[in-house]
Amino acid sequence: MTRIIKHLLVALFCFFLFSLGAMSQPSQNLTDCNKEPDAYQSNRNTVLSTLRNRSSLGSYYSNATAGLKPNTVYGMFLCIGNISKTSCSDCVHSATSGIAETCESHDSSFIFSGDCMVRYSDVSFYSLVEASPSTSSYAPINSSDSPKFFNKTLPGKIDELVLKVPSSSSSPIPYFVEDQEHVSQLEGSYDIEAMAQCSPDLDPRNCTVCLELVVQQFSECCSQSRWARILFPKCLLRYNISALQPTITSLGVRKGDFIFGITFIAIMIALLMGL
Ligand SMILES: *[C@@H]1O[C@H](CO)[C@@H](O)[C@H](O)[C@H]1NC(C)=O
Ligand SMILES: *[C@@H]1O[C@H](CO)[C@@H](O)[C@H](O)[C@H]1NC(C)=O
Ligand SMILES: *[C@@H]1O[C@H](CO)[C@@H](O)[C@H](O)[C@H]1NC(C)=O
Ligand SMILES: *[C@@H]1O[C@H](CO)[C@@H](O)[C@H](O)[C@H]1NC(C)=O
Ligand SMILES: *[C@@H]1O[C@H](CO)[C@@H](O)[C@H](O)[C@H]1NC(C)=O
Ligand SMILES: *[C@@H]1O[C@H](CO)[C@@H](O)[C@H](O)[C@H]1NC(C)=O
Ligand SMILES: *[C@@H]1O[C@H](CO)[C@@H](O)[C@H](O)[C@H]1NC(C)=O
Ligand SMILES: *[C@@H]1O[C@H](CO)[C@@H](O)[C@H](O)[C@H]1NC(C)=O
Secondary structure (H helix, E strand, O other): HHHHHHHHHHHHHHHHHHHHHHHHHHHHHOOOOOOOHHHHHHHHHHHEEEEEEHOOOOOEEEEEOOOOOOEEEEEEEOOOOOOOOHHHHHHHHHHHHHHHOOOOOOOOEEEEEEEEEEEEEEEOOOOOOOOOOEEEEEEEOOOOOOOOHHHHHHHHHHHHHHHHHHOOOOOOOOOEEEEEEEEEOOOEEEHHHHEEEEEEEOOHHHHHHHHHHHHHHHHHHOEEEEEEEEEEEEEEEEEEEOOOOOEEEEOOOOOOHHHHHHHHHHHHHHHHOOO
């Protein structure tokens, strides 16, 4: 009896493994074999070359389309707004070369590399808000950081920043806002550096929708972190908080030292008067 159950379990387990294998098959099958690969690939190479060339001309964002249906390829790149034009171009050049090598026969591809994002697809994605793929990296929560110290200013700062992005289309880099602030609190002072950005293909309303995804992600992962980078296909957020500096009094002495000094003098006077 138990042997039959054992056999059954083994069979079930094998079936489970087999179905796992079968399930993972389609996701690896990104190649569309019905297409003429040569036409699609040559359109893709045109798109990647166009994007590379536009980044060399100093753009922070560009879109490019090549080919007729069903072999049309849609592509774009976006650089984060606070890097130089040269860094943007370098980033797009290495990302497009990386895509060309690793995704030789794929219908679509997406690269987030440090300072830029490059993608292409056989389906148009312009003006759409997309929730995936997304990534977030952030500093581990440090128990020596007082939580009240961060979450007093950080969420407010981020809300303020995110509110400004959709209407900041007049700057040289559209939909990009950055901010630096020196914050002084009783516990000490620190600097917050933060930036938020939307891809220019979005309309202002969808820029807001995208940033809502970012803020949601922020409150789930990173509101207690010293730094974070959250990236969605059409918008992003980054911030960094410098180390806490102890409060300095106007005499240029640390508050603790000052209080200690006063106490010391008071005790000395008390002792002297007692004598
Ligand atoms: C996956 O690729 C194989 C060839 O490698 C092909 O026979 C199969 O039809 C493909 N499956 C899908 C869902 O495209
Ligand atoms: C990009 O620039 C290179 C060098 O100037 C040129 O050969 C190539 O044709 C350009 N690509 C496209 C798609 O215009
Ligand atoms: C905003 O994004 C949604 C979802 O991706 C899309 O369906 C809609 O067309 C977009 N709106 C505009 C005005 O582009
Ligand atoms: C936590 O913060 C303290 C003081 O800011 C620092 O010395 C320490 O290295 C941090 N630890 C980690 C794991 O980041
Ligand atoms: C700040 O963090 C503490 C500890 O995680 C939490 O209890 C408190 O509700 C947070 N305050 C705000 C305003 O988010
Ligand atoms: C861009 O801004 C982020 C967040 O404010 C900061 O961490 C990063 O160092 C900045 N990059 C450059 C090149 O200034
Ligand atoms: C694509 O780029 C062109 C300029 O090259 C611009 O006029 C157009 O608005 C862009 N389209 C989208 C959807 O971003
Ligand atoms: C945050 O800022 C500090 C000091 O400016 C810098 O050393 C550190 O590399 C930054 N971290 C990130 C993730 O940008």
